[in-house]
Amino acid sequence: GVKADAAGGLDWYLKAAAQDHAGAARQLGRAYEKGEGVAADSVDAYGWYAAASALGEDEARRELDSLVLRMSPGELERSHGRTAAAAAKGEVKAQYQQGLVLEKGEGLRADPSGAVKIFRKAADGGLLAAQLKLGYIFYFGAEHLKAEPKEALRWLKVAAERGHPVAQFYLADLYEKTPAPVRDYVEAYRWLTIAGEQGLDDALHMRAALEPHM
Numbered sequence: 367g368v369k370a371d372a373a374g375g376l377d378w379y380l381k382a383a384a385q386d387h388a389g390a391a392r393q394l395g396r397a398y399e400k401g402e403g404v405a406a407d408s409v410d411a412y413g414w415y416a417a418a419s420a421l422g423e424d425e426a427r428r429e430l431d432s433l434v435l436r437m438s439p440g441e442l443e444r445s446h447g448r449t450a451a452a453a454a455k456g457e458v459k460a461q462y463q464q465g466l467v468l469e470k471g472e473g474l475r476a477d478p479s480g481a482v483k484i485f486r487k488a489a490d491g492g493l494l495a496a497q498l499k500l501g502y503i504f505y506f507g508a509e510h511l512k513a514e515p516k517e518a519l520r521w522l523k524v525a526a527e528r529g530h531p532v533a534q535f536y537l538a539d540l541y542e543k544t545p546a547p548v549r550d551y552v553e554a555y556r557w558l559t560i561a562g563e564q565g566l567d568d569a570l571h572m573r574a575a576l577e578p579h580m
Contacts, residue, residue: 376403383414388421395426399433408437412445420459420488420495434472442473453484461488462496469508478509489521497525498533505540515544526557534561535569542576551579 376397382390395414398407411433418426434442446467452460461484467474468481482503488496501522507513518540525533534557541554555576561569 383417386421388418388423388426391415391418391421392423392426392429395429395433399429408433408441409444409448412437412441413448416449416463417459420462420493422495439473446472446474453487456487456491458488458491458493458496461485461491462493462499465496465499476509478511482508482511489524494525494528494530497521497528498530501525501533501536505536515540515548519544519548526560529564531561531564531566531569534558534564535566535572538569538572542572542579551576555580 376394379390379393379397383394391414395411395418397403397411398414399411400406404410412430415426415430415433419430437445449460449463449467453464465481465485465488466472468477468484470476482500485496485500485503489500498521501518501520501524503511504514504521505518519537522533522537522540526537538554538557538561540548541550541557543549555573558569558573558576562573
């Protein structure tokens, strides 16, 4: 963590986070949440946790969800305002967070369709988390949104080719379970192998179950 007397360490985290270092962004979130080396500020903590989550830090997402439950309505409003302003400027991490807010509500009225639109902006801007999110939404569907296998294939393939093991797993699942013309057992097997090589044990179990179809 960031120690109260480690100003140099805090500067390092700020510089690293500016270069999209997810772990540094998460540490800054913790620093601002707990007042370690900086004055405690839930709104700043929210922003850094959200940035870390957008960069793939799953623990930061859990810490953000916990923080949100303890924030006042005014703090949440300010956080949402900052996020929306940054998203409007084209900042993809803010767009991803705004999409999550619209998807879940987070003190506001949920808007799943609006969430997909903003996720698409972040995905088009190259954010891996948003590409995976779109693939997941289009594969499984969401509230008031139908599954769209072709769109799911598009976005899961983009994320899988960038090396995301979860995207590789769901892409394989899509190739195995979706009717023709999408179904492709050879591609499913290939992506399960790649995901398994990255340590995703479920992919290896699924590949073993697929072998009789080969």
